[in-house]
Amino acid sequence: MRLAIFGAGGHGGVIADSAESLGWNVSFFSDGHSGRVGEWEILGSGALLLERAREFEGVIVAIGANAARLDWLNRMQTAGARIATIIDRTAIVSSRASIGEGCFLAPGSIVNRAAVIERGCIINTGATVDHDCHVGEACHLSPGVHLSGTVCIGRTSWLGTGTSVRNNIVIGDAVVAGVGSVIVNDIASGLTVVGVPARPLERS
Numbered sequence: 001m002r003l004a005i006f007g008a009g010g011h012g013g014v015i016a017d018s019a020e021s022l023g024w025n026v027s028f029f030s031d032g033h034s035g036r037v038g039e040w041e042i043l044g045s046g047a048l049l050l051e052r053a054r055e056f057e058g059v060i061v062a063i064g065a066n067a068a069r070l071d072w073l074n075r076m077q078t079a080g081a082r083i084a085t086i087i088d089r090t091a092i093v094s095s096r097a098s099i100g101e102g103c104f105l106a107p108g109s110i111v112n113r114a115a116v117i118e119r120g121c122i123i124n125t126g127a128t129v130d131h132d133c134h135v136g137e138a139c140h141l142s143p144g145v146h147l148s149g150t151v152c153i154g155r156t157s158w159l160g161t162g163t164s165v166r167n168n169i170v171i172g173d174a175v176v177a178g179v180g181s182v183i184v185n186d187i188a189s190g191l192t193v194v195g196v197p198a199r200p201l202e203r204s
Helices: 010-021 046-055 066-078
Strands: 002-006 025-030 040-044 058-061 192-194
Touching (some): 002 010, 002 046, 010 025, 046 066
Parallel strands (some): 025 040
């Protein structure tokens, strides 16, 4: 099965590595520049991939920026791409969890019973999503993020490496949590929070 990946940074390379271990043939890397991603050559632009989207058994968007990833996911679907979901062989996912299309679950990640991961999310290395959580479209849970049970996160939010979230917390859309944050209260949409406990970052 041929896989095309849009986004030729380090994250794209990680997805390619996981995908190949699952039997995918990474046959097309695209980005806005030429060169290589490790052993994979960049063969064209995002525009070219949109033109050729129907040629591949799977297409996945490997852009770290959440809003941009969601935009390109929508564009690929409109172009007729068959959107791939890549779940690394070492990830643990409950059969009672729901994983949306275009997601990447990295090595060592865990998604427990009745959790819902919407389309276009990144559940990065060693991140854990406990029971009954809901993670909105195009969120990124960075390495080592831990969600306790029944956490709800809005779309395009980004939790930095090592962030921990108490159970029953609601986090809005487009929230950014700094590295090592400990979230013990609900967070409104659009805020950047940092610290232990996490508090909104004061703007100068």
